[in-house]
């Protein structure tokens with residue numbers, strides 16, 4: 834990272850002389866693409882190909898998107914009582930926690946009814 838920082842400092846120092854913003858932007862875009870490649874480069878041992886490790890925890894941004902989409906009500910019966918975030922495809926069956934389409938709002942009663950169907 835020392836090399837990258839030095840490069841950034843150098844580029845910033847040049848900035849106004851080499852055609853201003855566009856050149857600077859192109860260099861930063863290049864650096865960003867490089868960083869993204871480094872971050873997402875697959876390794877021989879990585880099971881999930883990209884991003885964070887698989888987690889049962891539903892991220893905050895997913896909860897906000899789901900609550901907004903479902904209008905703050907149970908998706909099955911429309912109740913606003915005892916609402917819970919539910920995995921459409923259960924986590925234990927390979928369902929994702931950070932895919933908005935796999936999370937829904939259910940009331941406690943509907944969630945318990947659903948859980949009973951997935952026993953076994």
Ligand SMILES: [Zn+2]
Pocket residue numbers: 907908909910911912939940941942943944
């Ligand atoms: Zn319900």
